[in-house]
Amino acid sequence: MLLMDGILNFSRSYLPDKRGGKMDAPLVLTTRIDPKEVDKEAHNIDVSAKYPLEFYRATQEIKNPTEIEGIMDLVSSRLGTPEQYEHFMFTHGTTDIAAGPLKSSYKTLGSMIDKMEAQLSLANKIRAVDAPDVAERVLKSHFLPDLLGNLRSFSRQRMRCVKCGEKFRRPPLIGSCPKCGGNIVLTVHEGAVRKYLEVSKEIGERYSVSSYTRQRIELLDNDICSLFENHKVKQLRLSDFMSGSAR
Ligand SMILES: [Zn+2]
Known part of the structure; x- marks a missing residue:
């Protein structure tokens, strides 16, 4: 079936x-899977039934x-032996392999x-998590690129005619659609650019993220x-x- x-x-x-067109x-x-040829990440799976005490001690020492x-x-460490296919264990059993949230x-x-x-709020509750660091990472990897991207696309945006939907690379000088005379509007709006600005400022202050990010x-x-x-x-x-100096 897979071959078909x-x-x-x-x-x-x-x-x-x-x-990325050739991706996936x-x-x-291939008709035969050689574990040595699989992505390296798959080799990092630990397959013991329980963790040794040294493991937990090592976590304490970070x-x-x-x-x-x-x-x-x-x-x-099992590659090339029969054990590369067998006796993979796990630390916690489950009654249903498909158990878990259906919607995240x-x-x-x-x-x-x-x-x-x-x-x-989750980061605040978990002692092992550094909430300001989470805030900083979300700002750096999500909100700031979004703001920057939208700001850039606002100034390079195309115009659109509300009546016939014609798109223009530049706003036509006559101020209306040369095809049907309809109104010309923006395709990227101020709201889209500002969307995360307030929340970014708020979170930056609340979690006192690095001054560079702020x-x-x-x-x-x-x-x-x-x-x-x-x-x-x-x-x-x-x-x-004059009103200022008069007084
Ligand atoms: Zn038009």
Whole structure:
């Protein structure tokens, strides 16, 4: 069945030519699996029925996992022997191999901000977790790239006609759709750019993340403000300048 799937559903002629197009495509079919040829990660699985005391002692000393590889029964040490296929044990049994959450909180929680709050509230409860570090990582790997990306796409965005849906690389000079005369609107909105700004600032303060990260947020805040604030000069009267000195 697996072989048929490869033969029926695969053709080089319809692989996407984009980057990653060949990912997951069955370019090589093999009839025999040699554990030595499997991804290295699979060799790092420990298959003992219980952990030795030295393991727990090593965790207390925060040793590097590679230091205690010798005392752990890893798949990598069984390669080339019959044991590479047999007697894989586990530390905790289960009544159902498919047991577990059917839907993760990642799906049940709505917005990104809800997810962030949930993760941080968990981090606060677990003694082994450094909540400020979690906050910093989420900011660095999710919120900041999102803000930067949206800010960039705002200034390079295309325009769209509300009536006929025609897209334009630049806003037409006549100010309306040259095809149907409809209104031209933005395709990326201010809200999308600002989305995570407030929560990033809030979390950065609350968990006192590194000053480098806080400064990155501050710079982004400045960039976003300078893009969206109206720079039209306010019309002032001469008396506006005099009111201060008169007193
Ligand atoms: Zn149009």
